[in-house]
Amino acid sequence: MTCYIDASIPSGNGRRITLLGTDLVFASIDNVFVYPTLNVDRLRNALSKTLSIWPILTGRIIVNCDEYMIECSDNSIPFNYTENNELECWPDLPVVVDDKTILEPFIDSVQYKTEVEPLLRFKVTYLLRSKEYIVGTSTSHLVGDAYSNIRFLNDLSQIYQHLEPLPPRPIFQRCLLKKEKLDLSFPLIKEISEKAEKIESFFGRIIKGKSETEQINLSFSSEQLIRLHSIGKCDDEEVTTHDTLCAYIIITLNKYFFLTTDEHIQRARMIINYRGICDSLVTHEHVGNYIISIPSSQFTDSLSLPSTAKIIRQAIKTIRNEDFLEKMACFT
Structure with a gap:
């Protein structure tokens, strides 16, 4: 009914x-x-x-x-x-x-x-x-x-439950930035703009890919993640467990799935939710999809866990830079 x-x-x-x-x-x-x-x-x-x-x-x-x-x-x-x-x-x-x-x-x-x-x-x-x-x-x-x-x-x-909704109240108007703020002097933004496709096409490919492929779920114990992080971070204390886990999956595929080095994964595409990072772009009150997707720089050694994890961390740090975010958000 x-x-x-x-x-x-x-x-x-x-x-x-x-x-x-x-x-x-x-x-x-x-x-x-x-x-x-x-x-x-x-x-x-x-x-x-x-x-x-x-x-x-x-x-x-x-x-x-x-x-x-x-x-x-x-x-x-x-x-x-x-x-x-x-x-x-x-x-x-x-x-x-x-x-x-x-x-x-x-x-x-x-x-x-x-x-x-x-x-x-x-x-x-x-x-x-x-x-x-x-x-x-x-x-x-x-x-x-x-x-x-x-x-x-x-x-x-x-x-x-007859309770008052928790503050703050939602804001639905999107944070639209002026295109004049788009600065192509940033090498990464310039590279993305030159190779850009419409955002709906990009997400369309992701959804299509998910519908045509089978998801594999991997389980890691706390001890395994701690060990993986210890190996992957090397001397770089900024590298996180998440960075090393992503790097581990990449180098595992490169080592055991691809037949030649030409087929190796050379970059990671980072999809980052930037809510709460830069209030001039979006606050916690705003309703919307506040994500940015950019590629990492090329891996210098596609079979090295510490090297790959470090490059992933550098890409995430770049995305979380407020100045970069403001310029990149104009482009998206």
């Missing part, structure tokens, strides 16, 4: 929010939550009140030439309630589930369709045998990143 939830106080008023290039991720953020008890009517009411604070989720995608916008049009949100008598109880699953077929029955995923598709969908499934409630949420990634999604869900949880 599907009903449609309106904002208790419509606040979109038809205003349009111009999206950044980094917002153009044509996918959804899907979550499943399991509760031993749930008041469904209270959840519907809480969602209605939360939408008044999050009018962007009542909007639709509008495309004008190459400009993508969200029009906050105060549309209803589909809320599906169903009952399941087949599943004995909710299975014990990992936090991240790779097999989408397990979760598909419990999520109504948002699709990318301009002007008609909602940016948020809810589905509640009541398991009759175990008396558990499965809440599936799907949000368009065009609205914002995982941080933005968590903030919305937290506000919904607070209101459901």
Whole structure:
């Protein structure tokens, strides 16, 4: 049974929010939550009140030439309630589930369709045998990143519990910087600009690649990570465990997967969320996808763990430089 939830106080008023290039991720953020008890009517009411604070989720995608916008049009949100008598109880699953077929029955995923598709969908499934409630949420990634999604869900949880949402209130207008600030004197920015493709094409390739390849999950113990970091950092105390882990995966592929050195991975493409690094670009209140992707410099030794880890660390330090971020964000 599907009903449609309106904002208790419509606040979109038809205003349009111009999206950044980094917002153009044509996918959804899907979550499943399991509760031993749930008041469904209270959840519907809480969602209605939360939408008044999050009018962007009542909007639709509008495309004008190459400009993508969200029009906050105060549309209803589909809320599906169903009952399941087949599943004995909710299975014990990992936090991240790779097999989408397990979760598909419990999520109504948002699709990318301009002007008609909602940016948020809810589905509640009541398991009759175990008396558990499965809440599936799907949000368009065009609205914002995982941080933005968590903030919305937290506000919904607070209101459901008859509590005030935690400050600060969300800001939906994107931080659009003037192109005049784009400085091609930075060698890396100049190189990226010369080899640039549209950001939607870049993310399209990533999503296509994920759909056509099988994910491999590797487990490392704390002891292994400590040992790996000890070997990889060498004398450079700035190199992190994350740097050495990335480097280890790269040199392992180079050593055992590729047949010749010409096939070796020569660079790492770093995708960095710059929220909270530079307040002149974006603050924690801002809803959106605030990421930058740039390649590292070329690896000097594609089979050396310390050398590769150090180059990865240098790339991350470059991206986290405020001056570089301001110039690079103009380009994206």
